[in-house]
Amino acid sequence: MDFKPLITLLAVVNPLAIVPFFIHYTEGFSARQRRETVITSSFTAFMVIAISALLGLQVLEFFGISLASFQVGGGMLLLVSSLNMLNARPAEAKPATHDLEDGAQKAAMGASIAVVPLTIPLLTGPATISTVVIYAERAKTFWQLSVLVGYGVVIGLATAICFALAEPIARVLGKTGISVMTRLMGLILAALAVEVMAVGLLKLFPALGH
Template structure:
């Protein structure tokens, strides 16, 4: 009976690993997806000087390093946050994303009215 339980646990671990491997490439479009690309394009339009563009490149590099660190430390952060922390963080990031979307729309409407 113990042997059957161990084999069942091994199969569950293997299936979980396959699911994780299969889901990982889905993260790539979310990192450099339409939202990130459009935010970069909009921000690069507002930075018209060379210094501003260098600042934008530095911001992108810092964001890339932070993203790498999040991937490396994901399991520890997940264990630290727990279910409640993940829920709070998800809602907080959703509010920030909504604020960015409203700002982009407001900037677009302002530019359209000015033209």
């Protein structure tokens, strides 16, 4: 079994790096609201990965985009994400602090926060979708595609665990620990991004392989 897609997705999604944002957005939430936010975020992350795996290639065909071009573009996006992570920022775009609502307003928003912005784009943004589509193309059998969707379940569970234990994790690791973890995952993601781009470039320009 190839675990490279799972490692890549864990590096891109990186729920540990989103823990401070989860704490911020759920400030003022009751225990029930926080629990519902964890469940909704985890399930939405799984759905994004599953839909990308099952329908991503059809979307590319509809727009007439070659997979090789998508691999190069997706690889570049992964590389940008890895550079952000090496600077100890989440892989996906994050909203500016001055745009965030105060605790009372956030509590009133309920589960919607779990979908936007916690899951989309902080957890599963363009880089995640690109990664899943690229690996979906490599799935030659129904079993391999099922495994990729199954990895979405693993990502959802990892997200649920990180968010459910958000405050203990933040206390134990602290800002420095989370920063180190984010940089380490960024380094791994940078190497994987170069590999994805190399495969796409070889398809677009076969002469590069000689």
